[in-house]
Every structure is written in C-alpha cells, then in structure tokens.
Amino acid sequence: MARILVVDDDPAIRQLLTDVLEMDGYEVSVAVDGLAAVRAVEAAAPDFVILDVMMPGLDGFGVLSTIRDQPGEPVPVLMLTAAAESDANARAWACGVDYYLAKPFTADAVLDVIDGVLAGQVNATDS
Template sequence: MSGVSGRVLVVDDNRVIRQLIRVNLELEGFEVVTAADGAECLDVVHHVQPDVITLDVVMPRLDGLRTAALLRDDPRTRHIPLAIISACTQYEVDCGVAAGVDAFLAKPFEPAELVRVVRQLTHREPRDPRGPRDSRESGEGGPPSLDGRHEAGQAESARG
C-alpha cells in the first residue's frame, strides 16, 4: 500500500480504545491491525508482521507485561518495538522496562503524542536480536516515560 508509514498491532481489551488508537494512526498513514488481549496478539503477530506493537497493561487472559516478555523471548518477534499505552503505575513501568518495552504513553493520551511515539519507534534502528540495547552505548536516552518524554537525566535523541 503506497504511502503507508508502517504496520502497527494495537493490543487493548477495550474496543473503544482500540478504535481510537486505530483511527488516529490510520489518519497518519499507518496500517493498523488490532487484538483484544495478549493471547490474541501472540496468535496473530507472526501473520501480521507489525513494525510496532502497542500494548495495554491490564487485559484478560494475558496482560501486556507478560505479552511483552513473551514477545522478547521469541527470536521472531524480539526485534519489534513495543509501546505500553496504559494508565500504569511506576512498578508496571519498571516491569515493562525489565521486559524490554521501548516506550510508555499514559492514558488518557493526546492523539499527537500517540502518533509521535509510534512514528519514533517505527523509524528507529531494529532491536539487537541478542538482547536489549544499552542506551548509554547507542547515545540515545532511556525509554520514554509515561508521558512519552525521556526519563529525567537522560539525553534527548538527536533524531527527529
């Protein structure tokens, strides 16, 4: 499809939130596929072959943090950038970082911020298949915090 910015797999158990994310990303040229929970995400991810996956944290059957860990453990999906889009606690952010999540966006979110985070993840270097990248070696800041900005004390990326 010409003009497509990338394919995003949106995983959220709330149908309205899935649709909100879908519409905002499609308006910006992304192709969007949705899943209702982590189990469905794992069922479709190999067929969909997304450039980015967004995950809610609290979902039935398989939550977003366990889904992220399983995606990172699979050599076929460990390179896919992951963004948590959820009203999550600092503990969940810490667990997400440990699971290999690349970005966090707090609900409720601004549509422009959602697009910015997804676009940034779509255009970044692929994750090293040997494991998580060390942000100090790459010159990039740490994972974006809940509001999508880099953690305090980390350098902003020179990329736009």
C-alpha cells in the same frame, strides 16, 4: 506502509488508535486480548506494537515477554496503562518495553513515538 498492531481490551481505545493511525497512513491490525496479540504478532509481523498492560487472560507483560522471546530484530513496543500500581512502570522497563505512556494519553503523543521510531529518528534507548 508500516504495520501497527494495537492491543487493548477497551474498544474505544482500539478504535481511537486505529482511526488516528490510519489517518496518518499506517496499516493497523487489532487484538482484543493477550492471546490474540500473540497470534497476531506471529501472523502479521508488525513493525510496531501498541500494548495495553491490564487485559483479561494474558496481560501485557506476558505478551511483551512472548514478543521479546521471538528470534530476529525486536519489534518496538509502546505500553499503555492506566495501572495505579506503583511498580508497573519499573516492571515494564525490566520486561524490555521500548516506550511507556500512562493513560490518559494524547493521540499526538502516540504518533510522535511511532513516527519517530519508524522514521529512524528515535532510538529505543532514548525514551
């Protein structure tokens, strides 16, 4: 069973993603902010990370940078954002994100990305 880490400061989004992913057979852990996310990545070694951009403290870009600095095979990261910043998308790609979805998103869109990646059907460069 693949391990997914959901990182979002919005409890409703965390719960929605947790419910959908668990129903799809994934083992889900959650983090409520960037610092908790860094600890969870180090402790749980997830197979995939869903990461909010705008969070208090360490934002998603800081978490992504920390994830990318870790040795070994890079874990795929999907960033979710409601950011109105015009450069958020470009910044995410420049920081090494694998996939990017704007909020509001559909659960099916998230599952399509994760299922495809973890089944080996999608390469990170295909996004």
